[in-house]
Amino acid sequence: xxxxxxxxxxxxxxxxxxxxxxxxxxxxxxxxxxxxxxxxxxxxxxxxxxxxxxxxxxxxxxxxxxxxxxxxxxxxxxxxxxxxxxxxxxxxxxxxxxxxxxxxxxxxxxxxxxxxxxxxxxxx
Amino acid sequence: xxxxxxxxxxxxxxxxxxxxxxxxxxxxxxxxxxxxxxxxxxxxxxxxxxxxxxxxxxxxxxxxxxxxxxxxxxxxxxxxxxxxxxxxxxxxxxxxxxxxxxxxxxxxxxxxxxxxxxxxxxxxxxxxxxxxxxxxxxxxxxxxxxxxxxxxxxxxxxxxxxxxxxxxx
Numbered sequence: 001x002x003x004x005x006x007x008x009x010x011x012x013x014x015x016x017x018x019x020x021x022x023x024x025x026x027x028x029x030x031x032x033x034x035x036x037x038x039x040x041x042x043x044x045x046x047x048x049x050x051x052x053x054x055x056x057x058x059x060x061x062x063x064x065x066x067x068x069x070x071x072x073x074x075x076x077x078x079x080x081x082x083x084x085x086x087x088x089x090x091x092x093x094x095x096x097x098x099x100x101x102x103x104x105x106x107x108x109x110x111x112x113x114x115x116x117x118x119x120x121x122x123x124x
Numbered sequence: 125x126x127x128x129x130x131x132x133x134x135x136x137x138x139x140x141x142x143x144x145x146x147x148x149x150x151x152x153x154x155x156x157x158x159x160x161x162x163x164x165x166x167x168x169x170x171x172x173x174x175x176x177x178x179x180x181x182x183x184x185x186x187x188x189x190x191x192x193x194x195x196x197x198x199x200x201x202x203x204x205x206x207x208x209x210x211x212x213x214x215x216x217x218x219x220x221x222x223x224x225x226x227x228x229x230x231x232x233x234x235x236x237x238x239x240x241x242x243x244x245x246x247x248x249x250x251x252x253x254x255x256x257x258x259x260x261x262x263x264x265x266x267x268x269x270x271x272x273x274x275x276x277x278x279x280x281x282x283x284x285x286x287x288x289x290x291x292x293x
Binding site: 091092093094095096097098099100101102103104106107110 | 147169170
């Protein structure tokens with residue numbers, strides 16, 4: 001999967017409240033499908049469906065324990081998504097910081113409109 | 125107000141995203157910076173390396189607006205546009221917004237509230253449906269991304285407390 005596809009899969013996986021709750025549960029430690037199904041009052045196949053989506057997104061993985069096949073959370077894709085989002089947030093902040101600078105300039109013009117006109121006439 | 129300069133992103137409902145930012149300037153100026161092309165082109169640029177090449181603003185209700193950006197290195201172009209539904213200078217603007225290459229449209233409400241010479245800008249984005257919002261989210265568009273950022277916070281902060289309380293959905 002390319003990195004942008006993986007991010008899309010991560011966001012899609014996080015869009016569902018049950019899957020977010022499953023992740024929240026796994027953040028406390030490994031759990032089997034049976035253990036995960038319990039608090040949700042859902043059938044095992046229904047939970048397995050959600051687990052598959054999370055697994056495809058790389059957000060969880062299965063342990064080697066062949067009997068229980070417990071699921072555990074994978075920190076890396078979550079961190080990757082967070083980093084990407086943080087970068088995006090910085091882009092918006094950069095927009096607004098440019099706006100801050102522009103507003104300072106506009107305020108100065110507003111408070112002293114003549115100084116600007118004088119500058120123009122010098123050029124003429 | 126002490127929160128000048130910090131950008132707040134929240135999700136008031138599952139179809140909405142809200143951004144709030146305080147500027148140290150009267151709202152007339154903040155509004156002008158949002159409505160005059162020569163001013164918009166100086167700050168609404170996105171990531172480094174992009175310039176705003178098309179900036180057709182709506183000057184009355186019913187007008188279409190259109191913004192386009194170009195990457196100066198690659199020549200890649202991106203844009204969005206829509207129709208103005210409400211225009212109350214310098215207080216409030218309501219417009220639809222369609223991103224190039226995206227299905228569905230969002231309703232964007234921008235409000236400018238002045239207090240003690242500072243202006244609180246609120247950008248509220250309402251999607252037609254949760255599905256449309258999720259499409260925006262999957263494609264990694266800005267608004268969707270902001271929403272998932274909130275979700276990540278939720279997941280990372282809850283640390284499992286939610287698993288018990290949340291039943292079937």
